[in-house]
Amino acid sequence: xxxxxxxxxxxxxxxAACFADLGNEVLCIEKRESTVNKLQKGExxxxxxxxxxxxxKNLEEGRIRFTTNMExxxxxxxxxxxxxxxxxxxxGKADLSQxxxxxxxxxxxxxxxxxxxxxxxxxxxxxxxxxKTIKRHAHEDAQFDVASNPEFLREGTGIYDFxxxxxxxxxxESDRAQVIFEELYxxxxxxGRPLLFTKPAAAELIKHASNSFLAMKxxxxxxxxxxxxxxxxxxxxxxxxxxxxxxxxxxxLNAGIGYGGSCFPKDVQAxxxxxxxxxxxxxxLKETEKINAFQKRSFLDKIExxxxxxxxxxxxxxxxxxxxxxxxxxxxxxIEITQELEKNGANLHLYDPEASDNFKxxxxxxxxxxxxxxxxxxxxxxxxxxxxxxxxxxxxxxxKKVKELMRLPIIIDGRxxxxxxxxxxxxxxxxxx
Ligand code: UGA
Numbered sequence: 001x002x003x004x005x006x007x008x009x010x011x012x013x014x015x016a017a018c019f020a021d022l023g024n025e026v027l028c029i030e031k032r033e034s035t036v037n038k039l040q041k042g043e044x045x046x047x048x049x050x051x052x053x054x055x056x057k058n059l060e061e062g063r064i065r066f067t068t069n070m071e072x073x074x075x076x077x078x079x080x081x082x083x084x085x086x087x088x089x090x091x092g093k094a095d096l097s098q099x100x101x102x103x104x105x106x107x108x109x110x111x112x113x114x115x116x117x118x119x120x121x122x123x124x125x126x127x128x129x130x131x132k133t134i135k136r137h138a139h140e141d142a143q144f145d146v147a148s149n150p151e152f153l154r155e156g157t158g159i160y161d162f163x164x165x166x167x168x169x170x171x172x173e174s175d176r177a178q179v180i181f182e183e184l185y186x187x188x189x190x191x192g193r194p195l196l197f198t199k200p201a202a203a204e205l206i207k208h209a210s211n212s213f214l215a216m217k218x219x220x221x222x223x224x225x226x227x228x229x230x231x232x233x234x235x236x237x238x239x240x241x242x243x244x245x246x247x248x249x250x251x252x253l254n255a256g257i258g259y260g261g262s263c264f265p266k267d268v269q270a271x272x273x274x275x276x277x278x279x280x281x282x283x284x285l286k287e288t289e290k291i292n293a294f295q296k297r298s299f300l301d302k303i304e305x306x307x308x309x310x311x312x313x314x315x316x317x318x319x320x321x322x323x324x325x326x327x328x329x330x331x332x333x334x335i336e337i338t339q340e341l342e343k344n345g346a347n348l349h350l351y352d353p354e355a356s357d358n359f360k361x362x363x364x365x366x367x368x369x370x371x372x373x374x375x376x377x378x379x380x381x382x383x384x385x386x387x388x389x390x391x392x393x394x395x396x397x398x399x400k401k402v403k404e405l406m407r408l409p410i411i412i413d414g415r416x417x418x419x420x421x422x423x424x425x426x427x428x429x430x431x432x433x
Contacts, residue, residue, distance in 0.1 A: 001025070001077070002076055002077035003025070003026045003077050004027050004079065004080040005027070006028075006080065006081065006083060007082070007084040007098075007102075008035060008036075008066065010153070010262075011083045013028070013039070013048075013055075014051065015119060017055050018159060018163060022187050025077075027073055028064065028065070029066075029073035036066045039055070040059070040065070048326070049156060049159065049160075050160075051158075054159060070108075078112070078113060078115060079184065081117045082120055082130075092269040092273045093123070096129070099126065103130045103133040104137050107133065107137035107142070108137055110138045110139070110142045113143040113144060114144045115145050115147060115180050116144055117146075117148070117149045118149070119149055119150065121270075122207075125201050126204060127148055134146070145173060145177040147177050148172075149169065150203055152165065152167075155323070155325075155328055166194075167194045167195075168189075168194070168195045170185075170198070171200035172200065173199070181195070207267075208274065211271075214252050214264065215288050215292070218253075218258070219288040220291075222256070223291050224238055224255070224432070225431050225432025229431075229433075234433045235416075255431050256390075260323070261323065261328065262331065265292075269289070272286060296333050299431070300336075300337060302429065303315075303337075306427075311344060313347065314384075314407065315383065315385075316348075316350075316351070316382040317337075317338060318351055318378070318388065319334065320350060320351075320359040322389070323389060324390055327354035327357070327358055329355050329359050332355075335363075337388060337414075338362075342369060347370075348370065349372060349378040350363075350378065351371070351374070351375045351377075353393060355389075376402075379405040382408070383407055384411070384412060399423075399425070409427060412429045412430075413430040414431060416432070
């Protein structure tokens with residue numbers, strides 16, 4: 001099948017590369033010419049496990065191309081995926097101006113029937129606006145369907161998630177659209193993966209409801225972790241005990257310093273606003289946000305309780321990305337934590353396997369802020385080590401070497417990456433244990 005993908009961000013690029021890898025002919029349109037030039041050479045502008053390989057392979061085999069030309073992109077195929085950004089506006093609502101722009105541009109170049117698919121995360125009933133916009137700008141007898149097909153890709157494992165979906169959700173109104181989706185996703189349904197057809201509004205809602213539920217689950221276990229600290233119980237044991245109940249499930253019950261990234265914080269807030277717009281107060285999600293903010297604050301309080309004075313202390317930070325396997329620092333807990341420590345006069349030694357360059361835009365290198373290329377170099381003469389992101393290489397660190405390098409063997413672990421028992425040689429603190 002010929003497929004057009006609008007937008008070469010995380011979602012667009014992964015969608016384009018994976019559809020090409022499944023044997024489709026894909027044309028991906030992106031506004032930024034420099035990005036298109038890089039992608040056309042097989043260089044990805046985002047760090048995502050396996051993406052460069054899959055991109056290069058499909059470029060070589062001629063199944064994927066990149067362009068800045070909207071007319072060419074629309075005319076290329078019957079199926080058009082809208083994967084543009086829906087960032088947060090000042091009032092917490094999703095800014096849909098890029099979705100509107102894409103809809104307008106599609107309308108202007110329509111040639112024959114098109115299936116226009118929203119993949120970007122959008123508020124419920126956005127498909128109505130897309131439809132209305134296309135009708136307004138297209139010629140009178142234009143034939144098209146608008147469908148919603150939300151993505152459930154995690155950054156860092158996006159390719160894996162695309163190729164191994166728990167479910168595929170499609171909100172489509174016509175039989176013609178359904179048949180196209182059935183063909184498109186046949187490689188997955190043949191493996192027995194569920195393809196759920198719904199109304200477009202339900203599909204839009206499913207996306208926000210899924211992300212908000214996961215964020216709520218994290219805040220729930222984080223709240224339990226605070227209680228665990230008060231009563232002397234290990235939160236990991238509680239998570240295991242409740243997670244073994246299949247109705248609850250073990251995933252997303254890792255206590256830590258709160259969720260970040262480009263999705264959960266934005267989507268929870270947008271969902272609260274959507275409910276508000278319909279006269280409903282989503283108190284449950286407001287509390288989810290409150291607990292998430294508290295989690296970062298209480299980690300900072302913990303640091304102060306342990307170190308007493310932060311000023312002039314050498315504090316090493318392992319992990320700046322909002323989670324492992326990505327260079328993304330959007331809404332990363334490391335931002336608030338390092339900024340506060342810098343304000344208090346600490347000497348920060350920062351290390352992340354991928355995210356340092358991005359982080360330098362938040363916290364510039366200075367006399368008090370140093371970035372390191374190696375996690376052990378960052379530890380020399382440290383008065384404390386903070387673990388903010390659970391990269392695998394931290395879990396596998398040589399703890400003997402860690403202890404030798406540090407001035408004081410104090411570790412404050414925001415992600416519970418070590419067992420309490422294996423840390424007897426350290427003054428070791430973690431979350432909810
Ligand atoms: C999330 C969803 O998991 C995807 O299904 C969804 O498609 C995506 O948002 C999106 O809307 O685009 P992502 O933000 O990449 O994916 O990352 P997650 O792996 O879900 O982690 C989000 C945050 O929760 C991270 O800060 C992580 O550290 C935190 N987290 C996760 C916890 O604190 N505890 C957990 O048990 C799990």
